[in-house]
Amino acid sequence: MADTDKPLSALVAQGWEIVGFTVGHDTHSGVQGHHVLLRRQKQHKILQLRNRWMGKGVTVKEIDV
Numbered sequence: 001m002a003d004t005d006k007p008l009s010a011l012v013a014q015g016w017e018i019v020g021f022t023v024g025h026d027t028h029s030g031v032q033g034h035h036v037l038l039r040r041q042k043q044h045k046i047l048q049l050r051n052r053w054m055g056k057g058v059t060v061k062e063i064d065v
Helices: 007-013
Strands: 017-025 032-040 043-051 058-064
Touching: 007 017, 007 043
Parallel strands: none
Antiparallel strands: 017 032, 032 043, 043 058
16 A cells, blocks of 8 residues: 555545444553444455554554455
């Protein structure tokens, strides 16, 4: 995925539909994470968003399901 300030908006603009999401807090690292389940046609993808441990910004990871 290309670097963008709004990765979820970029995927929705490409035709991905938001199916569901969760928000969790890792008690070990203290980092809050958001997981968004996306669907396009018969493809599914999970977008994982986490605040950076050090510094500002967000770490983004795409997982094909």
